Amino acid sequence: MPEATPGDSRNGVQIDLISGARMEGLTSMEKIRLILDGxxxxxxxxxxxxxxPDEESKLIEVTMTEISPDEFNGIEIETYPQTGxxxxxxxxxxxxxxxxxxxxxxxxxxxxxxxxxxxxxxxALVSRK
Amino acid sequence: MGLFTDLRDSxxxxxxxxxxxxxxxxxxxxxxxxxxKTTLANRIARDxxxxxxxxxxxxxxxxxxxxxxxxxxxxRDGKSVRIDIxxxxxxxxxxxxxxxxxxxxxxDDAVRRSREATEGVAEAMHWxxxxxxxxxxxxxxxxxxxxxxxTMLIGIIESQDLPVLIFANKTDLDDSNVKRIANAxxxxxxxxxxxxxxxxxxxxxxxxxxYFG
Numbered sequence: 001m002p003e004a005t006p007g008d009s010r011n012g013v014q015i016d017l018i019s020g021a022r023m024e025g026l027t028s029m030e031k032i033r034l035i036l037d038g039x040x041x042x043x044x045x046x047x048x049x050x051x052x053p054d055e056e057s058k059l060i061e062v063t064m065t066e067i068s069p070d071e072f073n074g075i076e077i078e079t080y081p082q083t084g085x086x087x088x089x090x091x092x093x094x095x096x097x098x099x100x101x102x103x104x105x106x107x108x109x110x111x112x113x114x115x116x117x118x119x120x121x122x123x124a125l126v127s128r129k
Numbered sequence: 130m131g132l133f134t135d136l137r138d139s140x141x142x143x144x145x146x147x148x149x150x151x152x153x154x155x156x157x158x159x160x161x162x163x164x165x166k167t168t169l170a171n172r173i174a175r176d177x178x179x180x181x182x183x184x185x186x187x188x189x190x191x192x193x194x195x196x197x198x199x200x201x202x203x204x205r206d207g208k209s210v211r212i213d214i215x216x217x218x219x220x221x222x223x224x225x226x227x228x229x230x231x232x233x234x235x236x237d238d239a240v241r242r243s244r245e246a247t248e249g250v251a252e253a254m255h256w257x258x259x260x261x262x263x264x265x266x267x268x269x270x271x272x273x274x275x276x277x278x279x280t281m282l283i284g285i286i287e288s289q290d291l292p293v294l295i296f297a298n299k300t301d302l303d304d305s306n307v308k309r310i311a312n313a314x315x316x317x318x319x320x321x322x323x324x325x326x327x328x329x330x331x332x333x334x335x336x337x338x339x340y341f342g
Contacts, residue, residue, distance in 0.1 A: 053288035056281050057254050060222055064251040067224055069240045074223030074247075078277055109223035117275075 013044060013111070013126050020049035020101070028055045032062050039075055039108050040066070044126055050079055050104040076112045078122045079104045153200055153211040154341050157261035159253065159286070161278055162189040162219030164267040165298040169324035170216035173337075174198045176330065182216050188232045190246035192218045195256050205338035212341055215261060218249030220282055257285060263292040263341045270297040270321065271304040274313040283314055292340050295319045296333070301326045 016038050023031055031051065036059075038045045051059060059077075067074050079102045105112075105122055116123040158166045170182040182198045184191060198214045224246050229239035257264070264286050268274050286293050295314055297307040301323040311319040320336050322329040 053281075053285040054258070057258055057285045060220065060281075061251045061254040063222060064224070064247040064254075067243070067247045069226050069243065073225040074221070076277075077222055077281070079280070109225070114277075117277075 013128055014042070015044045015046060017046045018048065020047075023047065023049065028052075028058055031055060032059050035059065035106055036062060036066065036075075039106055040072055042108055042111065042128075044105065044107040044112060047104040047106070048101075050102040073109045075106055076109050076114065076124075077104065077106045078114050078117055078124065080117075080119060080122065151211075153213045154262040155197070155213045155215055155260060156263045156265060156337070156341055157195075157215045157217055157253075157256055158265045158267060159217055159257065159282060160219060160267035161269075161272075161276065162221060163187070164219065164269045164272075165324050166219065166267045167192050167216050169265070169267055169296065169298065169322075170196070170198065170214050172324045172327060172330065173203075173214055173334075174201060176334075177201050177203055182214065189228070190219060190224070190242060190249070192216060193242070193245040193249035194218070195249070195252050203334050203338055205335055205342075208338065208342065210338045210342035212337070215256060217253035217256060218246065220250055220253055220278055222278060224250070258289070261291065263294075265294050265296055265337075266317075267296045267298050267324075268310050269299050270307050270310055271299055271302050274310045279313070283317070287316075293317055294336055294340050296324075297321045298324055300328060 018034070023034075026034065032055065035045050035047075059075075063075050066072055103122075105124060107124075107126065111127050113125045113127075114122065115125050158170050160166050167183050167185045171185065174180055174182050178198065178201055180198070183196045195218065196216045198216075201212050201214055203210045203212065224243045226236070226239040226243035229242050230236065234242065266279075266283065266286070268279065283293070295310060295317050297305075297310045297319050299305055300307060300321045305321075307319065307321040318336065318340075320329070320333055322333050
């Protein structure tokens with residue numbers, strides 16, 4: 001089966017499924033750039049293992065600096081809720097038990113709308129540009 | 130015995146002075162847009178200093194710069210707690226100027242407001258990572274708390290090991306549901322209040338003194 005070229009995405013919506021292994025060697029800013037470059041091109045980015053809280057904070061900050069009227073309104077982001085929350089807290093982190101791994105879906109705010117979300121399911125409506 | 134008592138009292142006074150002279154803790158008021166953060170900041174500031182922090186509005190993103198009210202001294206049970214209140218812009222992952230047009234705003238004003246709002250959110254995130262010692266997370270108790278922004282923000286605050294209190298605001302409204310907020314974030318204490326009406330402020334100040342004192 002021939003591989004689609006990026007140009008074909010004009011006829012549909014490109015979805016980038018990014019593995020944890022692909023993200024592992026990247027710095028925080030490289031991860032954020034990878035996500036935002038994809039989203040700004042109109043792609044839906046799915047991260048197998050999500051971002052650390054600090055990276056999520058920087059993602060919001062960088063997204064804000066890139067918002068431009070009539071061009072880019074920001075992002076829609078969904079992850080499964082982290083069960084257990086902070087109950088592990090400092091001890092969990094010291095013991096290395098804390099996990100930030102959570103499937104994360106990120107898309108352009110004007111193209112993705114969350115229809116339903118619970119602990120096990122994210123249902124989203126994606127529209128073309 | 131008298132000498133020992135005098136010495137003990139003297140040390141106790143010195144310790145009290147040392148703590149009262151300590152730098153006030155910076156408490157960031159965070160939450161989504163229109164949760165009532167500025168109304169709360171103004172309520173606290175007016176109750177203890179007589180001044181307000183900033184203007185309030187039903188239009189989202191009225192607060193577009195973090196505003197600090199310094200040296201707010203709150204007295205509880207004979208003790209006093211000194212804090213700096215930092216009222217921050219509502220955190221979001223998207224800002225569309227067209228939403229402001231619905232509030233009878235001209236396009237130029239709406240675009241300017243959205244630009245300032247994005248700068249304000251970025252600033253608020255920076256404050257959270259670098260410059261606050263504790264967080265009051267304000268939620269509108271008439272709204273669903275299970276949003277991605279709330280989940281992310283609480284996660285970010287927890288990862289910084291900052292003490293956090295969740296305030297379920299707008300309890301004066303009929304649709305208020307404090308239980309829903311308490312269930313959403315069971316790992317944190319939820320305090321109901323109406324910042325607008327000044328309901329339950331005694332408990333609010335008690336908790337602030339307990340958590341941030």
